[in-house]
Every structure is written in C-alpha cells, then in structure tokens.
Amino acid sequence: MADREPILEVSHLVKHFPLTQGILFKRQIGAVKAVDDVSFELYQGETLGIVGESGCGKSTVAKLLMNLEQPTSGSIRYKGEDISRLSGRALKAVRRNIQMVFQDPYTSLNPRMTVGDIIGEPFEIHPEVAPKGDRRKKVRELLDVVGLNPEYINRYPHQFSGGQRQRIGIARGLALNPEIIICDEPVSALDVSVQAQVINLMERLQNEFDLSYVFIAHDLSIVRHISDRVGVMYLGKLAEIGTDSQIYDHPTHPYTQALLSAVPQPDPEVRDSRERIILSGDVPSPANPPSGCRFRTRCWKAEDRCAEEVPLLAVPERFAKADTGVAHPSACHFAEERDVVHV
C-alpha cells in the first residue's frame, strides 16, 4: 500500500475546545483536548474504520475532515493540498469531493422538504454537476442506485422507514460524485435486520464508484466487516492502527484487547470459552487527561513509566521484524500480543 499516494493524509491533527470562565471578560481556564495529535492516511477505494467509545474524539475527527471545524494545529491533505485552512471558492471546490453520511436518519433530513429536494439540494450549490433541466432525472437515478423506487421522488421523509431514510442520506452523499465519504455511525440507529441491507449497499456503491470511506462507528463487528484498515481511538489519540486482521487477530494495545473482549458475542459457545477483560472505571475527562499514556488509569499493565512518558504510535521495536500481524503501530510501552477474539 505504501507505493500508492494517499488520497487523504492527516498529520498531527489537534483540536482543542477552549473552556472559558466569566461573562464580560472571558478568560480561558483550560481546554477540552478532543483530538490530540492524530495521524493517518486514506487510500483510494479503501475503507478506514475508526472505533472508540463516546468522548474519544472520533466524531470531532469527522467534523475536521469535513472542514466543519478548524483544527488547532496539524494538517489534512487532500491529494497533497492542505484543505484545513481553505476558505471561499477553494473550499467549495474541495467539499464537492468529500461528502458525509450522518448517524441519525431521523434528524439529518429536513422534514419539510421532499426527497427530490433533499437529494437535489447539493446541485443548487454545485450547479456544474447537473444542469438545471437535468436534475430531476439525476435524482431519480440516485434513488435507483440506492435501491429506492424513483417514483418516491415527491414523498416526504416521514413516509419512509429508518433504513429507507438512511438510503436517502446516502443518495444525497453520492449526488456530487465525491471521492471520499465520511460516515459517522451510519447504521447504529437502524434495526439489526435493516443494518445488513445498508452495509451491503455501501459496499456495493464503493465498488461501483471507487469510493473511499472513513467509517466511524462504535460497533466493532460491523467495523471489521466493512473496513480494510482500522484505527482505535482513546481520549483523543489513536491507540493502535492496522489492517483489520492486524487489529482483530493480533491486537497489541491493552485498550484494544479490552474493547474487543467486551463485545457481547452472539454465540453462547464462544461466550463460555473466551476470556473477558473487564475494565474498571470510566473514561477520564478529556479536559483533564492523565499524564503520559492516557489509558494508564484503567490499564492493568501500567507502571511508573506510563505516567511520565507518552507512548508514541509506532511499530513496537520488538515486533518490527515479526512476519505475523503483530508488526503494526501501537501506542503502548508494553505492547504484547493477546488474542481475545478467537476461542
């Protein structure tokens, strides 16, 4: 994969939200470190999964990638060009190529607009994609592509089920023929039997249009299914990143191991025989994260070194020469392989 140019390159991305005190004279008393030095690449046609618990900063990453938030520092390069500080016409041109699918299909669609208007709205902003007379036809095509009846073009969102609404959201994301789609929890609001339909649709569309996905979710099974590579986030930092097999079959970071072992398994045979790591306590506040390694307060391996030294996200030295899946970046001083998924 290294011989290819990444389509999106994120380096040392930082986003701090200031905490202020006072009404008339506001002064900053601290910052919520939502994203703190995150780097990754996205290649054409691949899916990068980002997993983590609530408050780990995964949705802030999505907003930064969409340019809905300005990073405190760091850069986001789209085909070599830093897009994080663009504005005006240049930003508009880039945005055409990076679109988003939201979590909640009930609130992300305007209830007073017809489906045709919702899916066609991107054309108002980017009229060069579809000339005016052509738009209805284009919307019908999009409805067909996502598996909805093109006759539904004049209906309103409330006339659709959750799964169908998410298809509308996907059609809107596809309208401008983007290269990258950022999906923030696209199926977590859907029923189990409908989730599979939407996941299959997204995979089909990826093949058809050579799309690249950043797939943000908390459901580890779904992320494994759809992703080529997976990054695990904890308190604003990436703990571990690698291919799906490197992360799920050869996890080396204790947090990843705990996360994977906590996933409820829909198979009682597996449940009875596998080991579970139950973490104590909750995720600390990102306004006041622990020194050194951020996971150390809940980690069973933590030693003095973990409080003093921030572990870097790199391939651990002892695994650098290994020819199995353990040779992948992991931000832990005491990285160690432990299979928690297989029986």
Add this chain to the structure above:
Amino acid sequence: MSIEMTKAEVPGVPLLEVRDLHVEFHTRDGAAKAVNGVSYTVDAGETLAVLGESGSGKSVTAQTIMGILDMPPGRITGGEILFRGEDMLKMSEEQRQRIRGDKIAMIFQDALSALNPVLSVGFQLGEMFRVHRGASRREAKARAIELMDRVRIPAAKERVNDYPHQFSGGMRQRIMIAMALALEPDVIIADEPTTALDVTVQAQVMDLLAELQRDFQMGLILITHDLGVVADVADKIAVMYAGRIVENAPVHELYKRPAHPYTKGLLESIPRLDHKGKDLYAIQGMPPSLTAIPKGCAFNPRCPMAQDVCRTDIPPLAEVLENDGGPIGGRSSACHFWKETIHG
C-alpha cells in the same frame, strides 16, 4: 384472595406469567395492534430474554406488566398477567400499586431521562424506603448509601448528595439498578438496560446485573434487540415479531439451530468479530406497519421460505421436536415449516 397470600411461594405456579396478552393503540390510521397474544413465564432465579426489533411489541408487553402503559391511546384488549398465580389486571389500583415497585421493578434504558434532574440521587433512592417502607429521612439516606455500595459506586458516602448529571452514563445506570433493587423485588424487568452505554461499560453493568440477580434469586426479564447481550446472560429466549412470539428456546439451542426463518435471518445478518466474512446476509424488506399486519404469518413478505399457506393461515406456536420426533424441551416455533428450518 387477599394480597398477603401472594407473598408466599405457590408450588407449581410460575413467579410471573403473561397469558395471551393483547394490546392495541388507537391511531389515526386505525388500531395499531402492538401485542397480539403474547405468553411467557419467568421463574425465580431465571433470566428470560425478550428479543425483538423496534415495533415488535417487546417494550409494550413490559409496560403493560408494570402498569405504566399510557391508556389511552393504549388499550388492553385481552389476556392475563399472573403474579404468583393472581391476575394483576383484575386487581384494584391499590393492590396493583403494592406489587409494583415492591415485587416487580423496572430498569429503563435511558437513565438520564428516567432520573429526576433536580433531586439528588440519594433522595431518589431513599424515596423508595420512605414511600414503601415508611422509613425516616435519616434511615432512608443510610439505606441509599448501602445500595450505592452494593452496585459498586465508588465513594458512595460522599456522592449520595450528588445530582444525576454529575455521574457518568455507566454510574447512572448503576443507580437505576440500585433503585430497582431497593425493595428486593421478586421480578426485575430491564428494558434495554445497556443500549445507551459504551462497550466496556456495558460489560461492567451487565455483569453486575447478572451477579445481583443470582444473589437475590430474582426473575429477570431482559428486553433487548442485541443478540450479543442476550447470549451473554439469558437462560431462555423469546423472539418477537410484529406483536407475536415467533420462537421460544433455551439460549444455546436458539443460536445453534434456530427454528424460525426470522431468527435464522437475524443470526446470519450480524457480522462476526473473529473473521471478516463475505457479503452479509440481509433479510429483505422491513418490519410491517402495526396498523396493517400482513395476512397469515406476519413475516411472510420477507421470508425466503414462504408458501401459499403462509399467506393465508397464521402459524400457531407449535412445539419443536427432534428429527425422530423426540422432545427437545422448552422449544416452540410459530412457523408452518419449522421442521424444514431446524432440520434443514
């Protein structure tokens, strides 16, 4: 019969039994049939998982048991809810009140909206003892601290006067569990107790609930849509679809060999953690509208096995047997073709 008699254990009578329950909602589009003849039982120390997607009627059944169904628009059109053999639907409001909270308690999904934001958690926990047991304020507070310890909230003594928003999601759900446990009920109904929580916290809370249930030998009705959560704690499972139970089975049996095409489809449609797999199996279509439940078997428009009979006759919940006709025990399926589904 007096209420006192219900306290004693009656041999041969289940702790809680729902019998042929029917519930409707009045809507502009006509009656929405949310529950259409649901029956299940739970015994002391047993965990029954009620599995279903949104609109399957799993929560409405639970709300009816608890007597917190909004009426109107809800209406109970038939059936019985027997607590130790006595029909709660025939009791006076006063009698029911004594069972509710005292004998049957409920844990809700969203602890933040289930707790009162302007009262301290200590006060809300203590309220249980003041209202039901006539405890004094001081006594109630002491009991509240005990309970918070019991559900392993760190520094309970210092935190008893804190307000719900000062606790994390996992801690709030522990407080909900503490509240349900307060009066040592015989039955706990947990409606999606961990759905709003993160995976690592979910595991903590589920473990706690299972442990307390064992210690107190309570009957637990766990309502969920998550096949993973069910596999972790349940003894037996009732799968619901469009207001009906379509399959009953002990937990190991259900996962190994489902006897209803809907259950089978659900199990095949969830991605695996231990290998990547190819295309996901997807059940076609979507759950039916409750105002227009399909004729015959409600699942027939989405079922790959559907025949003509499925479109006309409602399949009864029939006992599932081994291939040679021998009994399996505790299994039933509401499918005309359960034999083909389970035995291939």
